[in-house]
Amino acid sequence: MDFAHLLTDTYAVVALSVAMLALIYLAIYYGLTFLKIGLKSKKYAPVDDESEDDMQFAEGCPSTTVVMVAHNNAQSMREHMPNILVQNVYDYEIIVVDYHSVDDTNFVIQVCSADYPNLKCISMQNDVNFFQGKKYPLSMGIRSATGEVVLLTDPDCEPIHYSWVQHMAEPFTNSNIQMVLGVTRLRTKHNLLGALQQYHNMAYSCSFLSSALMGHPYTGMGTNMALRRSFFFERDGFINHYIEPAGADDIFVNRNATKTNTAVCLDPKAAVTTEGAFSFFTWRYQRRQMYSTRCYYSLMQRLRLVLRPLMVMVFYLACVVMFLLPSVPWVIPVALLLLKVVWQIVCVGYAQSLFALRNYHWFAPLLELYFVFSNTFLSIISLHPKRCNP
Numbered sequence: 001m002d003f004a005h006l007l008t009d010t011y012a013v014v015a016l017s018v019a020m021l022a023l024i025y026l027a028i029y030y031g032l033t034f035l036k037i038g039l040k041s042k043k044y045a046p047v048d049d050e051s052e053d054d055m056q057f058a059e060g061c062p063s064t065t066v067v068m069v070a071h072n073n074a075q076s077m078r079e080h081m082p083n084i085l086v087q088n089v090y091d092y093e094i095i096v097v098d099y100h101s102v103d104d105t106n107f108v109i110q111v112c113s114a115d116y117p118n119l120k121c122i123s124m125q126n127d128v129n130f131f132q133g134k135k136y137p138l139s140m141g142i143r144s145a146t147g148e149v150v151l152l153t154d155p156d157c158e159p160i161h162y163s164w165v166q167h168m169a170e171p172f173t174n175s176n177i178q179m180v181l182g183v184t185r186l187r188t189k190h191n192l193l194g195a196l197q198q199y200h201n202m203a204y205s206c207s208f209l210s211s212a213l214m215g216h217p218y219t220g221m222g223t224n225m226a227l228r229r230s231f232f233f234e235r236d237g238f239i240n241h242y243i244e245p246a247g248a249d250d251i252f253v254n255r256n257a258t259k260t261n262t263a264v265c266l267d268p269k270a271a272v273t274t275e276g277a278f279s280f281f282t283w284r285y286q287r288r289q290m291y292s293t294r295c296y297y298s299l300m301q302r303l304r305l306v307l308r309p310l311m312v313m314v315f316y317l318a319c320v321v322m323f324l325l326p327s328v329p330w331v332i333p334v335a336l337l338l339l340k341v342v343w344q345i346v347c348v349g350y351a352q353s354l355f356a357l358r359n360y361h362w363f364a365p366l367l368e369l370y371f372v373f374s375n376t377f378l379s380i381i382s383l384h385p386k387r388c389n390p
Contacts, residue, residue, distance in 0.1 A: 009327040016328070019318035019336050022311045026340060029308055030347040033203075033210045038350025040213070041266040047161055061169040064092040065147035065229070069134045073155035074104040076275070080158035081108070085116045087165040093118045095144055096155070099137040100124060120144070133245030135238040142232055148172070151226045152249065156275045160185070160268070167270035168226045171263040178231040178261040179253065181212055182224035183268070185355050188276035195360075197276045197283060199367040202348075202355045209266070215259035218301050222249030224272045231256075247293035254297055268354060287375070309372040315340065316369075341365045 066084060070077065077096075084094060098106050098121055106123060113119040122144055124137055142150050149169050159165075171177045186201045188194030208219045235256045238248055253262075277283035294302055315336075322333040349361035360367075 012328045015318045015321040022315035025311045033206045034347035034351040037206045041354040044267045047268045062149045062172045063147040064149040064169045065145035066094045066151045067141040069097045069137045070155045071099045072101045072103045076156040077108045083159050089165050095120050095141045097122045097137040097141040135248045150229050152222045157272045167267045177263045178228050180226040180263045181220045182265050183271040184223045185273045186276045212264050217257035217262040219250045220253040223274050246289040250293045251296045312372045
């Protein structure tokens with residue numbers, strides 16, 4: 001088929017060039033984000049493969065303190081605390097900051113601490129947190145920690161393996177490492193809301209984990225993140241952004257993580273699961289909170305986060321334009337669409353097993369389009385640095 005006549009149509013040349021550039025960018029993005037994470041995670045043994053080392057108590061790990069903030073989380077702690085209490089390390093403690101709870105949270109902690117003396121509780125019954133959010137009670141928990149390493153999580157989180165503490169603490173044997181970013185999976189219902197949350201969590205996690213692997217860490221998730229206690233206070237903790245209720249994990253990592261002081265743990269045995277939102281309203285609020293902290297990012301980071309959804313829209317728009325131009329044979333935009341979709345499915349297919357997902361890769365192009373339109377407005381709003389301190 002002769003395509004030489006395309007060179008005489010300016011609109012066709014522009015549309016084809018734009019589509020090709022967007023396709024190249026997206027192909028590189030999918031490879032470095034999903035495929036890279038998937039290939040690296042497959043080097044580790046699956047969770048259900050237990051070696052002799054897994055059956056023994058780990059030695060040589062830095063002393064570790066698991067810190068979480070609980071607010072009316074009695075039911076979650078009944079269900080998920082047992083897996084945190086039976087980790088295969090000797091030198092670790094658990095601090096739960098019971099912040100202004102009015103349910104049985106304190107009672108559950110007391111019952112558990114009777115059998116596990118390494119479980120400690122800080123009770124804060126007076127609501128003195130004028131800035132709201134969990135930064136103040138979380139700071140109190142970190143301040144009370146005795147471990148060299150502080151491992152952050154939430155009451156509704158559950159380690160999927162009893163070597164979670166061991167694997168998250170191991171990178172700190174390197175004295176240069178100050179922070180470790182871990183993997184968080186979701187527990188959701190098998191419905192549309194659950195599917196959307198699962199894909200969003202996978203895409204978001206792969207994005208910041210792969211960026212950290214390439215030497216550009218910009219955020220983390222406080223459901224599964226570790227840091228040195230001394231490093232936390234050397235960098236003034238959350239003091240510089242107490243006024244922002246959200247972003248205890250996000251902003252601290254963004255301001256303090258570097259290529260040399262941050263590590264990533266992709267071992268499935270170091271993953272935790274957390275509860276997904278039960279309604280679209282709650283989930284939308286959580287995403288708004290997440291995007292609200294991006295005004296603390298550097299301008300280059302914010303532009304980079306907007307670039308990927310922008311390239312998706314540009315690619316599909318260019319393909320639509322080519323379909324409408326009579327001078328462009330339909331086989332060209334179809335071929336470009338197939339290349340994009342097939343490569344995306346392959347890359348996502350490698351990453352999904354780390355998040356205990358199956359068959360999500362087949363719907364990745366459609367799910368991506370949904371989030372391009374639903375998140376783009378929030379991403380653009382985040383470019384405006386209102387309310388944020390420099």
